[in-house]
Amino acid sequence: MRKNIVAGNWKMNTTLAEGVGLAKDVNEALKGIDAKCDVVICVPFTHLASVAGVIDSKLGLGAENCADHVKGAYTGEVSAPMVASTGAKYVILGHSERRQYYGETSEILKTKVNLALAENLTPIFCIGEVLEERENGTFLDVVTKQIEEALFDLSAEDFGKLILAYEPVWAIGTGKTATAEQAEEMHAHIRSVIAGKYGQEVADNCSILYGGSCKPSNAKEIFEKPNVDGGLIGGAALDCASFMGIVTAF
Numbered sequence: 001m002r003k004n005i006v007a008g009n010w011k012m013n014t015t016l017a018e019g020v021g022l023a024k025d026v027n028e029a030l031k032g033i034d035a036k037c038d039v040v041i042c043v044p045f046t047h048l049a050s051v052a053g054v055i056d057s058k059l060g061l062g063a064e065n066c067a068d069h070v071k072g073a074y075t076g077e078v079s080a081p082m083v084a085s086t087g088a089k090y091v092i093l094g095h096s097e098r099r100q101y102y103g104e105t106s107e108i109l110k111t112k113v114n115l116a117l118a119e120n121l122t123p124i125f126c127i128g129e130v131l132e133e134r135e136n137g138t139f140l141d142v143v144t145k146q147i148e149e150a151l152f153d154l155s156a157e158d159f160g161k162l163i164l165a166y167e168p169v170w171a172i173g174t175g176k177t178a179t180a181e182q183a184e185e186m187h188a189h190i191r192s193v194i195a196g197k198y199g200q201e202v203a204d205n206c207s208i209l210y211g212g213s214c215k216p217s218n219a220k221e222i223f224e225k226p227n228v229d230g231g232l233i234g235g236a237a238l239d240c241a242s243f244m245g246i247v248t249a250f
């Protein structure tokens with residue numbers, strides 16, 4: 001059966017010392033509770049190895065991106081094997097900020113997913129519509145296309161290794177959360193798209209997280225929806241207490 005997961009996405013925040021401190025705090029806080037979900041922190045590349053050294057196995061570690069090549073003359077890039085060599089087990093791919101600011105297309109993301117899977121990294125694959133697509137009513141089709149283009153060449157076995165994160169772009173960092181009903185409508189749609197391609201069992205086993213201004217005050221209502229299996233948390237993951245407030249919403 002699918003897992004409940006709360007994953008933090010630190011984005012381009014914290015110095016190394018601050019990041020290691022925050023990771024230690026989350027690690028300690030997690031020890032003190034009986035979490036009803038898997039907990040993961042996705043941190044900047046520069047922090048991965050140090051953070052891996054200060055957390056226990058109860059807390060998962062991930063990167064926020066990886067390169068679309070394995071190695072070679074790609075100055076400034078960080079490959080999936082490099083990420084895996086730090087001890088990280090997850091990698092966020094296809095975040096809307098990567099799509100929007102760094103031109104990441106479905107073709108590029110398809111390659112990244114394959115490279116991540118080859119290193120036994122679990123991709124947390126992000127999908128979601130922009131405001132205009134929400135307002136003009138095309139949002140279900142937009143998300144279907146994002147999934148089909150980047151992921152539907154995978155075998156059912158490989159697809160089963162993914163975590164998906166639905167992040168409406170208009171809700172990211174804006175304080176404007178999707179309603180629990182809007183999230184549930186999209187998550188149910190995503191699950192039906194997966195079922196159409198890979199069958200009901202693969203669809204039922206896929207964890208689909210919600211992301212976009214998720215905080216302790218709204219997490220419970222969103223996570224209670226049957227097709228929402230947790231959250232990908234940006235701003236609220238930068239504060240240990242608020243992140244733990246979301247973890248304990250389960």
Ligand code: PGA
Nearest residue numbers: 172173212213233234235
């Ligand atoms: P937010 O970001 O929680 O700050 O809205 C979520 C994300 O972009 O993953």
